Amino acid sequence: MSVLITALLCGAVVGVALGGLGGGGGVLAVPALVYLLGLSPAEAGTTSLVIVTATTATALARHAGTGTIRWRTGALFAAAGVLPAIGASVLAHRIPQPVLTSAFAVLAALAAAAMLRGAARRGRAEEGGEAAPSGPAAGRGGPLGTVAAGAGLGAVTGLLGVGGGFLAVPALVSVLKLPMRRAVATSLVVVLINSVVSLVTRLGVAGISLDPAVFLPFVGAAVLGAWDGKRLAAKLSGAALQRAFAVLLLAVAAFMLVGVLI
Numbered sequence: 001m002s003v004l005i006t007a008l009l010c011g012a013v014v015g016v017a018l019g020g021l022g023g024g025g026g027v028l029a030v031p032a033l034v035y036l037l038g039l040s041p042a043e044a045g046t047t048s049l050v051i052v053t054a055t056t057a058t059a060l061a062r063h064a065g066t067g068t069i070r071w072r073t074g075a076l077f078a079a080a081g082v083l084p085a086i087g088a089s090v091l092a093h094r095i096p097q098p099v100l101t102s103a104f105a106v107l108a109a110l111a112a113a114a115m116l117r118g119a120a121r122r123g124r125a126e127e128g129g130e131a132a133p134s135g136p137a138a139g140r141g142g143p144l145g146t147v148a149a150g151a152g153l154g155a156v157t158g159l160l161g162v163g164g165g166f167l168a169v170p171a172l173v174s175v176l177k178l179p180m181r182r183a184v185a186t187s188l189v190v191v192l193i194n195s196v197v198s199l200v201t202r203l204g205v206a207g208i209s210l211d212p213a214v215f216l217p218f219v220g221a222a223v224l225g226a227w228d229g230k231r232l233a234a235k236l237s238g239a240a241l242q243r244a245f246a247v248l249l250l251a252v253a254a255f256m257l258v259g260v261l262i
Contacts, residue, residue, distance in 0.1 A: 004217055006036050011218035015055050015225020017248065026052045026162025026195075027108065027252050029218075035259070037214055041097045045161020047215045049199040052163040055222040056192045062227060063185040070182055073146065074189030077168065080147040081154020081194050088158025089201035095159070098260050104160050105253040105260070111170045112249035115242045145175045153190060158198045163191035169245060180241050 010032040017028055026048045033044035063069055092100070149171040153164040168187035172178045178186065 003037060003213060007214055007217040008221040010036060011051070011221030012225040014051060014218070015058075015222035015227075016229040026160075026165070027249070030161060031252065031255060031259070033214070033218075039211070039214065042093065043211070045092070046199065046202045047210055047218075048161045049157075049163070049195050049202065050210060050215050051219050051222055052165075052191065053195045053199060054219045055226045056163060056165075056188050056195065058223045059226040059229065060188040060192060063188060066185065068182050068185040069189065070178065070186040071189065073172070073176060073178070074186045075193075076146050077150035077153065077172075077186075077190040078193035080150030081152075081157065081164070081190070082197050083154070084151045085154035085158040085194050085197045086201050088155040089198045090158075090205055092159050092161070092202075093205070100159060101256050101260050104156075104162075105256040107156070107167070108249045108253040108256075111167055112246040112253065114174060115170050115246040115249070120239075149175050150190070154194050154197070157194040158201065161198070161202070163195045165191040173242075180239075184241065 010029070014029050014032070029048040029051050030041075030044050033039045033047055034041060039047060060069075153167055153171065156162070156167060157164040165187045168190045169180075169183050172183035172186055173180060176183075
């Protein structure tokens with residue numbers, strides 16, 4: 001299969017993940033770029049941030065008119081992660097890649113387990129006709145919880161070259177008790193800002209060049225996929241979205257752990 005076709009197919013999957021689930025694009029993009037398109041881990045991380053930035057901006061534009069984005073919460077999350085993202089981006093090139101990959105896989109698996117538990121609770125609530133948490137009660141985590149979670153997400157983005165949406169969504173659900181649809185939309189604000197900060201830092205510190213033959217078709221297909229992903233999100237229940245997100249995280253975690261061990 002040619003590089004162009006592979007990049008188009010991988011980009012479409014990444015875009016659907018970002019548009020429909022509010023995250024997971026970078027998580028899928030990095031292994032695809034390394035194992036399917038032959039990039040080095042450093043190049044894959046930087047290229048992934050370009051892809052995630054473009055697709056997240058597209059997905060955010062789609063969500064902007066729906067009233068589901070908590071702009072203030074997203075901005076606070078992102079602001080808390082700026083400095084950690086910069087510091088982690090500098091350190092990323094000094095830490096062995098197998099260590100980073102293993103840490104990411106474990107973290108993704110833990111997040112998936114938390115999402116599956118949340119999906120089970122939300123599914124029972126939806127079947128019983130109970131309303132999802134919203135309004136003031138949805139923010140019980142408070143500013144300190146928001147800042148702590150945002151700082152952690154920024155560090156993950158800088159270290160791994162991913163947008164952080166795969167952690168932002170469960171953090172917004174579990175820490176701030178946002179309803180799933182609001183968490184998905186709000187996470188895009190966090191992902192976009194963290195990705196831009198980490199990308200600028202990586203390009204400035206490491207001077208890594210990007211291959212336009214790879215990232216241009218990847219980005220183009222991902223942008224189109226993000227629009228379809230938004231329509232997918234509108235058709236699924238909150239519990240179904242959580243289960244889909246958890247399955248995605250578990251699959252990626254297993255794939256990356258196998259890659260480290262082999």
